[in-house]
Amino acid sequence: MFVKDYMSTSPITIPVDTPVLEALNTMRKRKIHQLPVMNRGKLAGLITELELLTVTPSPASTLSVFEMNYLLSKMTVKDVLVKEPVTVEPSCTIEEAALKMREHGIRCLLVVEDDQLKGIITQTDVFDALIRIFGLHKAGVRLVLEMENKVGALADVLQVVKEYGLNVLGVACREKEDNTVQVMLRLRAAGVDDLINDLTARGIRVLYSN
Known part of the structure; x- marks a missing residue:
């Protein structure tokens, strides 16, 4: 069982200049928790829902609505993305992918080959693979x-x-x-x-x- 058999081969991506709120809305609309970030066709990093929620103001913030909107309008995913996300090759085995996720405490892995983004594999994909294996x-x-x-x-x-x-x-x-x-x-x-x-x-x- 290899990563290439269970990864999403056409992951949703966003450019580095995407506003933070737009990226968060994309995740919620598509019901996903992470997005690969691209810069001129090359992988620039990964942004997760957790990072986005960390930088967005909480309801307890003392900032006014106008101040919050102004700050968020100036912030793009480039400011908060993970620049060196954990990656695997398509030929990586499912068990190796699961071990990497566990060791790094992450929910997905970007699949890269020859410096090109080939897909993304998530915890759910790994669970699906294990269900089939058993x-x-x-x-x-x-x-x-x-x-x-x-x-x-x-x-x-x-x-x-x-x-x-x-x-x-x-x-x-x-x-x-x-x-x-x-x-x-x-x-x-x-x-x-x-x-x-x-x-x-x-x-x-x-x-x-x-």
Whole structure:
């Protein structure tokens, strides 16, 4: 799963001389929280809703309406944009993109290749990708197994599943500190009672089935 498969390839952009209030109105109208900022066809930075709300006066401001309007009319996104936003290439994996967002505490990544803006990927896009990876959008049965963390453990489980002629829609693994591993399987099946009994007989604990 790569960023290029889930990014928005035609993100809404604004020029650097866009007034702050206009940028904020664009976000609210389009129901988005960030906008790439361009300068003569090149990426100049990123502006987010949070930055814009930070520079706009609060209702508790002592400024008059005329003073506020005057100040805001003079302020453009160039004054508050993030000049060096975190970027990734289209070939970046979804998990790497998620890690970058988590490490930097941000909600989106600009996708850049050869110094050209190719798209934008947001937290929502990453969630959509994970839903597809785990096969959650497809009907099936979800199993959570626990077994010894050893070479070939997952292969052994998948071999058993294959023997029952079941298609695997999604797989996820989580290592634990007690030398065990938990495996989530999503299978295209209506019932898996026989499979569960077989796995249990082989020493594989079935923690959850639905």
